Amino acid sequence: MSHAYRAVGWNRQKKVYDRILTLGVILFLGLFMGVGALLRPNATAETLMIRGFGAAAFLLLHVILSIGPLCRLDPRFLPLLYNRRHMGVTMFILAALHGLLSLIQFHGFGDVHPLVSLFTASDSYGSLAWFPFQPLGFGALVILFLMAATSHDFWLANLGAPVWKALHMSVYFAYALLIGHVSLGVLQAETSPWLALPVALGLAWVLGLHLVAAGTEARLDRDVEGVEFEGLVDVCAVHDIKDKRARIVCLDGERVAIFRYDGKISAVSNACQHQNGPLGEGRVIDGCITCPWHGYQYEPHNGSSPPPFTEKVPTFDVRIRQGRVLVNPDANAPGTEVSPALIDFADKGAPDA
Amino acid sequence: MPESDSNEFYVGYHPTAPLGVARRTRSFVIAALLCTVGLALVLAKGFGPLPRATFEFGSLRTFEGTISTTPYPALHVPRPGVIDGAPWTSRYHIVAPFKFGADAAVAEFDGKHVRLKGTLVHRDGRTMIELVPESLEEIPGLALSPEGPQSLGEHSLIGEIVDSKCFLGVMNPGNLKPHRACAVRCISGGIPPVLCVRDTDGRAEYFLLVGENGEPMNKAVLDYVALPLEITGEVERLGDQLILRASAESFRIL
Known part of the structure; x- marks a missing residue:
């Protein structure tokens, strides 16, 4: 966490992450271009670079799109998510190199401006087979640029989480454009299954992974059908919640994370204010709920980040009655202090810490 | 939601990752790097051969x-x-x-x-x-009088219009759809268009495209560049080159 903006908030984990990322990119480009040059000695350097940068960016986009659902399905992938934005910026740089070289190579040094040529050199927009594929890549690159340019927390704070999140969800639109760019471009000229098959498998992987993760998420979004007592809903037994962990329930369409810690129960919104990370999959560290995505922290009793940080999430009134946890489905304003429910010895049930 | 069996919890800004998390991540990274190697080789192999x-x-x-x-x-x-x-x-x-x-x-x-x-x-x-x-x-010297054209009759030829400069070597590959925009740009800028016709063994023959009256036809062919075409016209031999005289109206997209 940080309360002041710096260009890049380096720490040891990020440095390790970036070194491995750089190694992977260099390995891919070196092998792709090196083997490509050996197999096709007549290939020019610019052709190898255009193909290499494009393939590397497309592959990295698949990795980036996989990280989210993988983490939803298995928290062991969370270390990949922590510094995903650096992977996104790296992917954009590779895509931009591919785009820039292609623009110069195919549209530059001619009788019209390269950007005009990009959209007018071929006007077969009514034909699927001859649809101009390069404008599709350009559209994707614009989206990836906007995402890379606003990836810093400064923009998240200033655009607001909903706008920022919506902007960054457009990566799926960019991916669709790139599937079109590749399918209507290189795959129409290169008919080898060694190219078409990885593209098809990549698309199936991304779609399949998202569908499975969405199915898991959908189960979370079923409203708890607990008995109501004085306006509060019976959501679970105290012993259903592990110590310093949470149980996530859905109340009136909103996910609520109910934490058990230090002999108390508190409930907050499940969505971290930073990037909507699932707080209920985090844990209580040093007395604070800690988001599993980027480690943003909130005090359980008031949903506020400890000073000097200023993030706040909504809280919920909570009570314990006969070993059962009762939660008021009406959220309090973000940062509202709520007295934690105290766990009596009789409420604990089976030892589960 | 699934949870790690252990009590370990990864926080990115902590100096080190918990032991189990670090071990699992290391294994994943090694697997990912091996996949990277495999994919780089598969994709590099996937592209077709390039001509000399x-x-x-x-x-x-x-x-x-x-x-x-x-x-x-x-x-x-x-x-x-x-x-x-x-x-x-x-x-x-x-x-x-x-x-x-x-x-x-x-x-x-x-x-x-x-x-x-x-x-x-x-x-x-x-x-x-x-x-x-x-x-x-x-420079001083006797100007040559090149041979005149010799008609080889009317023919229908199937091939692809390319820009002669890229196709002969400035770009490689210099044809098919990925190169279409560049070919349009080159032909629009005055590079001679040629019809590239291949025999069943893949050997190429090149026909310089001109209009019915022998005039350059750069602008007229722009909508047909890189498409599979049949063109009907009069074939001529001009020195060591073949020329196809045709009207754009005879172009048929296949």
Whole structure:
């Protein structure tokens, strides 16, 4: 966490992450271009670079799109998510190199401006087979640029989480454009299954992974059908919640994370204010709920980040009655202090810490 | 939601990752790097072979010969040791740097004996010169009178329109859909369009495209570049080159 903006908030984990990322990119480009040059000695350097940068960016986009659902399905992938934005910026740089070289190579040094040529050199927009594929890549690159340019927390704070999140969800639109760019471009000229098959498998992987993760998420979004007592809903037994962990329930369409810690129960919104990370999959560290995505922290009793940080999430009134946890489905304003429910010895049930 | 069996919890800004998390992540990273190697090899193998087509970039040569400007600028150079019946001049098309034809540069030298500098572009025995425009100068010597066209009759040919400069070697590959926009740009800028026709063994023959009256037809072919086409027209032999005279109305997209 940080309360002041710096260009890049380096720490040891990020440095390790970036070194491995750089190694992977260099390995891919070196092998792709090196083997490509050996197999096709007549290939020019610019052709190898255009193909290499494009393939590397497309592959990295698949990795980036996989990280989210993988983490939803298995928290062991969370270390990949922590510094995903650096992977996104790296992917954009590779895509931009591919785009820039292609623009110069195919549209530059001619009788019209390269950007005009990009959209007018071929006007077969009514034909699927001859649809101009390069404008599709350009559209994707614009989206990836906007995402890379606003990836810093400064923009998240200033655009607001909903706008920022919506902007960054457009990566799926960019991916669709790139599937079109590749399918209507290189795959129409290169008919080898060694190219078409990885593209098809990549698309199936991304779609399949998202569908499975969405199915898991959908189960979370079923409203708890607990008995109501004085306006509060019976959501679970105290012993259903592990110590310093949470149980996530859905109340009136909103996910609520109910934490058990230090002999108390508190409930907050499940969505971290930073990037909507699932707080209920985090844990209580040093007395604070800690988001599993980027480690943003909130005090359980008031949903506020400890000073000097200023993030706040909504809280919920909570009570314990006969070993059962009762939660008021009406959220309090973000940062509202709520007295934690105290766990009596009789409420604990089976030892589960 | 699934949870790790252990009590370990990864926080990115902590100095080190918990032992179990670090061990699992290390295994994943090794697997991911191995996948990267595999995918790089598979994708590198996936692209098709590239023909031997050469642009002698950075290597300037000096040429002497006679300029003709129609239908497209060319330099005629006497062939040594001509066999009876064979063309006695070689005809090298001349283009300007980048994506432009050399019409403007050679306009005042039509029919004149000249010396020029340029870079060779060649493929399958076809040669083109990318002119250094300021090097063009008239020199003393007898201007050649190149052969006239010889009709080979009307034919319908199936092939792909490409820009001669890229296809002969400035880009490789210089045809098919990924190159379409570049070919459009080059032909629009004055590079001679050619119809590339392949026989069943994949060997290519090139037909310089001109209009019915022998005029350049750069603008008329732009909508047909890189598409599979059938063109019907009169085939002529002009020196060592084949020319296809046709109207754009005869172009049929296959």
